[in-house]
Amino acid sequence: MKITQEMIFEAKSYLSIIDYVKKIPSVQFKKAGVGKVLVNPCPLCGHYDHFFVYEYTNTYYSFSTRQCSGGGSIIDFIMNFKKVPRAEAVREVIELYYGNKFVVISDNELKREIKKEVNRNEYDFEDIIKKAHKYLVENGYSKYFKNRGIGRNLIKKYRLGYLNESIFNILEEKTSKKLPRQFSILLPVSRKSIILRHDPSQGGRFENKYIVLGKIEFFNQHELFDEAKDIVFVAEGIFDALSLESAYQKITVTNDRVIFLSINSVANVKKFAELIVKIPPKRIIIAFDNDPAGEQAREEVIKKIDKKHKIDILKSGKYKDINEMYLEEPGLLVAKMRKVLD
Numbered sequence: 001m002k003i004t005q006e007m008i009f010e011a012k013s014y015l016s017i018i019d020y021v022k023k024i025p026s027v028q029f030k031k032a033g034v035g036k037v038l039v040n041p042c043p044l045c046g047h048y049d050h051f052f053v054y055e056y057t058n059t060y061y062s063f064s065t066r067q068c069s070g071g072g073s074i075i076d077f078i079m080n081f082k083k084v085p086r087a088e089a090v091r092e093v094i095e096l097y098y099g100n101k102f103v104v105i106s107d108n109e110l111k112r113e114i115k116k117e118v119n120r121n122e123y124d125f126e127d128i129i130k131k132a133h134k135y136l137v138e139n140g141y142s143k144y145f146k147n148r149g150i151g152r153n154l155i156k157k158y159r160l161g162y163l164n165e166s167i168f169n170i171l172e173e174k175t176s177k178k179l180p181r182q183f184s185i186l187l188p189v190s191r192k193s194i195i196l197r198h199d200p201s202q203g204g205r206f207e208n209k210y211i212v213l214g215k216i217e218f219f220n221q222h223e224l225f226d227e228a229k230d231i232v233f234v235a236e237g238i239f240d241a242l243s244l245e246s247a248y249q250k251i252t253v254t255n256d257r258v259i260f261l262s263i264n265s266v267a268n269v270k271k272f273a274e275l276i277v278k279i280p281p282k283r284i285i286i287a288f289d290n291d292p293a294g295e296q297a298r299e300e301v302i303k304k305i306d307k308k309h310k311i312d313i314l315k316s317g318k319y320k321d322i323n324e325m326y327l328e329e330p331g332l333l334v335a336k337m338r339k340v341l342d
């Protein structure tokens, strides 16, 4: 394996910054809120009460007026902690995450990949999300969402959107990517991660229905670290997760305890399994698609899952996925959810 920007990105996202800091002698950890840990003394300057690690983003921040102020990823941390250049910190992170499987590449090649990776991570889609949501709302809500059973409350809650030509232009400029205009449905995962979905009414045939831009993050991922939320429905697509949430609203109006997660593709099962090792104990209800890939992914999660969690399965029966079941037989989905939650 040659080091690529994707590898750097994955290693930095998933190599635990907490575990790395834990190896530093004589630092103490104290929970300071949901997914937030105070580290004392500050591993960078030795003073107290200003260095925090954020578990759900796997980042740190030092609230200090000293030299150690600022924050970032595990790569930024190593650069500041060991006082080494970025390339050296990247090599360390890659080696810790992948072992020795990678091919050592020249510093120049590595620098090019680092530059690509750094640029990729700079995307902030907040302006795009706002504009696309406004466009969708002002145009009377897209038929597409209605056809898939997604109501106004969820469109608002998740700021779902629709792209017009001018928003596409801004997005293309931001990402330096040519984007097919048929992918006009915007599903925000976070301000750093968005999914564009093919709108079938726009025509065209595409192998993949989605384009993921920015960070690879799961829909509602940040909620996994919330201890008060102890039930997780995990689906493949965002529309399946939204269908589960819509159906759940027919059971009760409060969903303070429930997370509706989407991993977007069964290709992300390994990442999901790595993530659930780090979260507080939960009841995890797997609601993957009713096909061989979904079946295999379900088996894989069950095999890899941490013993602290409790697993349940929600199958979509004769329907290909949860969204289809919700559209065809919403009552059945509600009944199945009730049963699994009992």
Ligand SMILES: [Zn+2]
Pocket (backbone or CB within 6 Å): 042, 043, 044, 045, 046, 047, 050, 051, 062, 064, 066, 068, 069
């Ligand atoms: Zn400090």
